[in-house]
Amino acid sequence: MRFLGIDLGTGSLKLAIVDGDGRETAASSAAYAVTSAQPGWAETTVDAWYSALVSAASRLPANEREAVCAIGFSGQMHGVVPAAADGRALRAAMLWPDTRARDLLDAWPGPQSNPVAPGMAGPLLRWLALNEPQTAAATRWALQPKDWLRAKLGGTFVTDASDACATALALPSGDWDDALIDKLALPRAWFAPLAASHESGGMLSAEAAAELGLRAGIPMAVGAGDTPCAALGSGLASDGDALLTTGTGGQIVVMCARAPAPAHGLHTYRAATGAWYRMAAMQNVGVALEAVRGWLGHxxxxxxxDDAFTADASASVSFLPYLSGERSPWMNPNARGGWLGLGLDDTRGTMMRAAFEGVAFxxxxxxxxxxxxxxALDSMLLAGGGSVDPRWRQLLADALRVELHAVDCPNAATRGAALLGGIAAGHWRMGDLVSLAPTATLAATPRxxxxxxxxxxxFIDLYRRAEDWFAVKRESA
Structure with missing residues (x-):
């Protein structure tokens, strides 16, 4: 008995198969590009997503695929896929780093229980209605990324509270905010009905099964956003449990038994289990480091x-990593990045080291x-592909002043998705998941x-000083 988790990330799609005890037995992945046809845009075609899924599935052992009896989904949050009535995408997906809607945020009444960022589905759909009216007129469904993929595989048009509450179009509970949707002049019919993350969201079609090497007719769980899936897969269960994930973006998640009060720069969302979590969401982690690595020619x-951590940390060089604006805690889509304090004696290693420190700060x-x-956090679990190097882990522990415990689960979000699939198939109940938590080992103690x-x-002073400059440059653009 096997369960497949699909994690539709920003830069890659990951697959993991887990057995009846929740242990990973196989994994694969395939990458794709985030494109930017115009400054500030961030898009990926759904064809790239589906091709990556087929490619990644083909690299899983055939006997493992044949044993899969349910599928669960995890997906990048906030973005949106405008789709026709049959689920066919009408344009490329618009993604969370996108800033094209930054001038439309004043349409949201304040204060909001969650900060509104331009890359959320709400602002992006408002931009679509104003700038691509023909696409908007043809749209039947405004789907979250993982919901589009599940529908493509034969599933129903449905979403879950963990994704809905992060669109800037829903109440903190995850229920659609009909009054706000009406105020923004968006069609209420665009938004899929809600179901629990572990409930069935349809069955795998024969066509998709043949392309993926799976059995037709197996149930597919509705799934959840990638952050709540990573929390689930990492074993977060109790009030106060915390997780740091480092991928394209970075998230600090703290589980909450009850909905916490709104706080500027922080998000309060529903978990895959139906509980709550508070989150600081940083846009510029892996995406910023990958850009710097390319610029410097590593x-x-x-x-x-090696180049960064063999170099001495510079007493004068700082790097602001805000290459695509920033969410937590600044909520400033106009923020931008770069180095300050460079001298003729500084090296490529100095610049790379400053980039790692900037992301940590x-x-x-x-x-x-x-x-x-x-x-009052002094200990967190650590997950994500961007935190495997021990030197980087130590820098994070030192900068954050927390003890980091690495989760023995290389694909936390994908594992969380697979667990949801297992619940949808009736193999587990939600209460069983605590006993399935992966082990965690001490990765770094703050020094x-x-x-x-x-x-x-x-670094903080530099950002504060640059904040006014960002605003002036935005007004003159």
């Missing part, structure tokens, strides 16, 4: 790590916002580092 990530700013609102603290203070 041929591989090991080379970039940006994450610390998000964590400080959580701490300021009542969560006292006064010079790092000084560089953190300089």
């Amino acid at each position: 041929a591989s990530w090991p080379e970039a790590y 940006a994450s610390r700013a998000g964590l400080d916002a959580i701490r300021a609102n009542g969560a 006292a580092n006064p010079s790092l603290d000084e560089r953190l203070a300089r």
Whole structure:
């Protein structure tokens, strides 16, 4: 008995198969590009997603695929796929790093229980209605990425509260905010009905089964957003449990038994289990480091790590990683990045080291916002493909001042999706998941580092000083 998890991420699609005890038995992935046809846009075609799914599935062992009896879904949050009545995408998906709708945010009444960012489905759909009226007129469904993929595989048009509440079009509970949708002049019929993440969202079609090497007719769980799936797959269950994920973006998630009060720069969303979580969401983690690695000409990530962590940290060089604006804690889509303080004696390694520190400091700013609102965190689980190097883990622990415990689960979001598939198939109940939590080992203990603290203070001061400049440049653009 096997369960397949599909994680439709921003830059790649990942698959993981788990057995009846929740242990991963096979995994694969396939990458695709995020394109930007115009400055500030972030898109991927759904054909690229589906091709990646077929490619990744073909690399899973045939005997493992034949044993799969249910599928669960995890997906990048906030973006949207305008689709026809049959689920056919009408344009490329618009994704969470997209900033084209940044001038439309004043349509949202304040204060909101969650911050509204331009890359959320609500602002993107408002932009679509104003700028692509023909596409808007043909749209029947405004689907979250994982919901589009499930429908493509033969599933129903449905979504879950964890994704809905992150669209800027729903109440904190995840229920659609009909009054707000009407105020924004968006068709209420665009938005799929809600179901629990672990409920069945349809059966795998014969056509899709043949392309993926799976059995037709197996149930597909509705699924959840990638952050709540990563929390589920990592074993977060109790009030106060915390997780740091480092991927294209970065998230600090703290589980909550009850909905916490709104706080500027922080998000409060529904978990895949129906509980709540508070989150600091940083846009510029892996995406910023990957850009810097390319600019500096590092041929591989090991080379970039070695170059950065053999270099001495500069007392004068700072790097703001805000290449696509920023969410937590600043909520500033106009923020931009770069190095300051470079001298003729600085090297490629100095610049790469400053980039790692800048990302760590940006994450610390998000964590400080959580701490300021009542969560005194000194220990967190650690997951995500962007945190495998021990030197990077240590820098994160030092900058965040937390003890980091690496989850023994290389594909946390994908595993969480597979577990939802197992519940949909009736193999587990929601209460069984605590006993299936993966082991976690100590990855890094924070060390006292006064010079790092000084560089953190300089980083925060630099951002504050640049904030006014970002606003002036935006007004003159």
